[in-house]
C-alpha cells in the first residue's frame with residue numbers, strides 16, 4: 001500500500017484529482033478502529049481475552065481507541081518482523097508513562113521504561129555487560145546451586161507436611177526470587193526478610209495495574225485516593241530497600257566486614273554509573289527503581305514458565321519419563337548441574353515448547369512509534385502504542401503444524417524450529433525481538449532449564465487430586481498463570497534416580 005501511494009503521488013495528475021487520490025489513499029491505508037475503552041470495560045472480559053476475540057474477527061492488525069491513546073494490536077509474525085527487526089529503531093520507543101508508573105520508575109529511569117535514546121542505552125548496556133552476559137551469569141553459578149538445593153528441601157518439607165502435595169508456582173517463585181535478590185544486593189537475607197521483600201514487590205505490582213484515568217487523564221482528579229496509596233507504597237518500598245543499599249555501600253568500603261557479602265552485585269555497577277547525558281550518579285531513589293526492575297523482571301515470568309511446564313509434564317507422563325531417562329543417562333547418579341543442560345536436547349525442546357504454548361506474558365511491553373511510519377502498508381501515526389499479542393503468533397496454524405498440541409518433538413526431532421530472538425524469522429518471541437528484546441533471556445533460560453531438570457530428577461510429579469484432569473485455562477496476575485493454581489502430588493525418586 002505504501003509503494004502504491006508513492007507511485008500515485010509521483011504522477012502528474014491535475015491538482016484536485018491528485019488531492020482526492022492522496023486523501024483517499026491515506027484513509028484507505030488507515031487501520032480500522034474496532035473497539036474503544038468503554039467496549040473493553042463493558043465486555044467484562046480480561047483484556048487478553050477481549051483482544052483474542054477481536055483478532056479472530058478482524059485479523060492480525062487493528063486499532064483500539066482507548067481514551068486518549070491509540071493502541072494498535074499486532075498478532076502476526078511477519079508484521080512483528082517488520083516492526084521490530086526491519087524498522088527496529090522506529091518501534092523501539094515506549095509510550096509516555098502514566099503518573100503512577102512515573103513514581104515507581106523515577107521518571108523513566110529504568111531500562112524497560114526509558115525513552116529510546118542515550119539514557120536507555122547506558123542503563124541497558126550496564127545491565128547486559130555487567131550482569132547478564134554469559135561470563136557474568138557463570139560467575140553467579142554458586143548462588144543458583146544453593147537456591148536449587150533449597151528449592152528441593154522446601155518441596156520435600158512441604159510434601160511431608162501435606163501428604164505429598166506441593167504448590168509449584170509459590171516454590172519456584174521463591175527460588176528465583178532468592179537468586180535475583182542475592183545477585184542484586186550482594187548480601188544474604190534470611191527467609192523472613194525475603195518474604196517481606198516479596199510482599200513489597202507484590203504491592204508495587206498491584207499498584208501499577210492500569211486504571212481508567214491512565215487512558216482518560218480528565219478523570220484524574222477523581223483518583224486522588226489511589227494516588228495517595230501509590231505514594232504510600234512507594235514510601236514503603238524506599239524505606240525497605242534503601243537500608244540494603246546502605247549495607248552494601250558499607251560492605252564495599254570495608255572489605256571483610258560482612259562475611260555473607262558477595263564479591264560482586266548489580267548494585268555495585270550502579271553506584272558510580274555514568275549515564276550519557278547526565279552528570280550525576282543515580283540517587284538512592286533511582287537505585288531502588290533499578291533494583292526493583294531487576295528483581296521483578298525475572299521472578300514471576302520464570303516461575304510462571306515452571307508452573308505451566310510441570311502441568312504439561314503431569315498431563316503427559318510419557319514426556320516426563322522420557323525427560324527423566326535423559327537426565328539419568330546424562331548425569332547418572334549425581335545431581336544435575338547447569339553445564340549438563342547443553343547435553344540435554346529433550347529438556348531444551350520441552351522448555352522451548354512450554355515457552356511457545358504458554359508465553360508467561362501474553363503481551364510484550366508496550367512499544368511506541370518514534371516517528372510516523374507504515375506497518376503492513378498501514379499508516380502508523382507518531383506516538384501510537386503498539387501491543388503484540390503473543391499467542392496469535394505462537395499458535396498460528398500458518399506457521400506451526402498442530403499448534404494446539406503440546407509437542408516437544410517439534411523441536412527435538414527438528415521438524416520445526418524457531419529462532420527465539422526473531423532475528424531470522426519471527427515464529428515465537430516470548431522475550432520480544434529487536435532492540436528492546438528482554439536482556440534477561442539467557443539468564444532466565446538457565447534458571448528454567450536448571451529448575452525443571454532438578455525438580456524432575458528429584459521427584460515424580462502426578463496430578464492432585466489423583467487422576468484429575470488439569471485445567472489449562474489461564475488468568476492474568478502480572479503474568480498469565482494457571483486459573484487454578486497448580487497443586488501436585490510428588491514422590492521422591494529415591495533409588496530409581
Ligand code: HEM
Nearest residue numbers: 111112294297298301302364365430431432436438440444
Ligand atoms: C522467563 C523469563 C522472562 C520472560 C518471559 C521475559 C519477557 C520479557 C518481555 C516480553 C519483555 C518486553 C520486550 C519488549 O518490549 O518487546 C521483557 C523486557 C525486559 N526484561 Fe524480561 N523476561 C524474563 C526474564 C527477565 C529477567 C531474568 C530479567 C533481568 C534480571 C529481565 C529484565 C527485563 C528488562 C530490563 C526488560 C526491558 C528491556 C528494554 O526495554 O530494553 N527479564 N522481558
